[in-house]
Amino acid sequence: MADLEQLITRAEAVLARLESFLPPPAPEPDWNAIAWRWQTLSGRGHLVAVEYPHHISLDDIRNVDEQKAEIVRNTEQFVHGHPANNVLLTGARGTGKSSLVKAVLSAFADQGLRLVEVDKQDLVALPEIVALLRERKERFIVFCDDLSFESSDPGYKALKVVLDGSIAATSDNVVVYATSNRRHLMPEYMSENLEVTRHGDEIRPGDTTEEKVSLSERFGLWLSFYPFSQDEYLAVVAQWLKHYGIERVDEETRSAALLFSHTRGARSGRVAYQFARDYVGRQALAGARRP
Numbered sequence: 001m002a003d004l005e006q007l008i009t010r011a012e013a014v015l016a017r018l019e020s021f022l023p024p025p026a027p028e029p030d031w032n033a034i035a036w037r038w039q040t041l042s043g044r045g046h047l048v049a050v051e052y053p054h055h056i057s058l059d060d061i062r063n064v065d066e067q068k069a070e071i072v073r074n075t076e077q078f079v080h081g082h083p084a085n086n087v088l089l090t091g092a093r094g095t096g097k098s099s100l101v102k103a104v105l106s107a108f109a110d111q112g113l114r115l116v117e118v119d120k121q122d123l124v125a126l127p128e129i130v131a132l133l134r135e136r137k138e139r140f141i142v143f144c145d146d147l148s149f150e151s152s153d154p155g156y157k158a159l160k161v162v163l164d165g166s167i168a169a170t171s172d173n174v175v176v177y178a179t180s181n182r183r184h185l186m187p188e189y190m191s192e193n194l195e196v197t198r199h200g201d202e203i204r205p206g207d208t209t210e211e212k213v214s215l216s217e218r219f220g221l222w223l224s225f226y227p228f229s230q231d232e233y234l235a236v237v238a239q240w241l242k243h244y245g246i247e248r249v250d251e252e253t254r255s256a257a258l259l260f261s262h263t264r265g266a267r268s269g270r271v272a273y274q275f276a277r278d279y280v281g282r283q284a285l286a287g288a289r290r291p
Contacts, residue, residue: 031136035105035115038122038129045125047116047132056103061096062239062269063232067223068100071177074221075104078175079111079139085220086163086176094270095225097179098145105141114138120147123155126162134171144178156215163218178219230258233267240276246283253279 029036033049061068071087078084089097105115116129123144133140144159163176216222228236237257238249246253260275261267 029132031138034109034113035117038116038118038125040122040125045122045128047129050117053105053115054102055106056099058103058107060239060243061099061103062236063228064096064100064225067096067225070221070223071100071104072107075108075113075141079108079113081139081172084175086218087178087221087223088216088219089177089179089223089225090182091225092227092266092268093181094266094268095228096269097223097225099269101141101143101145101177101179112138113141115141115143117143117145120144120155124158126155126158130162130171130174133174136173138173140174142174142176144176147178147180148182160215160218163215176219228267228269230267233257233261233272236269236272237275240273241279244276244280246280 027046029047030049033051035050035053036047037050038045039048058068058072067089071089074084074087089100091097101115105113116133118126118129126142129142142162159176162170164170234249234254234257237254241249241253256279257272257275260278261271264271264274
């Protein structure tokens with residue numbers, strides 16, 4: 001009996017020492033927030049509240065009226081408890097894809113919409129995240145920004161399972177909104193064309209192409225974004241300059257805006273915003289230096 005008690009005591013001491021090497025339990029999320037990021041610390045992930053969310057108004061996003069109307073409609077369905085789709089926003093960089101997702105959060109936050117941002121390297125935790133959100137009364141967008149995969153990425157399968165493809169039912173209070181510059185989220189190679197087969201007049205893509213398409217097809221709503229024309233770009237420049245207090249845009253300012261876009265190699269909402277900040281900052285600095 002004494003030997004047994006001694007063995008139990010030693011076992012408890014060993015367990016106590018092992019516990020000191022284990023990561024601390026994940027803290028309870030601050031459910032008063034409207035947005036969180038999934039962060040991993042010491043091998044354990046948890047939701048970290050975003051203290052200062054980036055609030056964007058839907059009215060501030062221009063030249064994508066059709067895409068805006070579609071994502072607002074889908075989000076409104078979701079917020080009101082009706083069936084809604086996962087959304088994939090693809091296309092030219094800087095045209096408002098990420099801003100549009102942030103804007104719908106601002107528009108519907110007072111109706112219970114919440115957002116969880118998940119980086120690509122953390123997508124393997126998606127089933128864990130969805131399980132954490134499933135019992136909440138709020139409606140959650142899981143936001144994956146600038147998404148792209150290689151075929152070996154572990155998050156690729158996890159995203160497919162969460163979107164549609166697991167024996168477990170998807171959660172009614174969670175949708176996935178993702179942005180990407182790639183329509184099918186994965187790189188495409190010339191060698192894949194060699195896999196194409198012909199059956200009579202029918203052309204069938206190879207297995208590699210089918211596998212890539214299978215992921216993007218799990219998003220029920222596709223929204224495509226295109227580069228801005230010169231006039232569209234200048235209209236957004238004028239909007240941002242007005243935001244900073246400059247009401248009148250003359251020909252000299254427009255020429256400066258176009259030159260700025262040429263140096264960046266693109267015309268987009270992002271470039272227009274960057275020009276406005278640069279222009280307004282230069283004007284303010286020049287005014288401060290005058291005697």
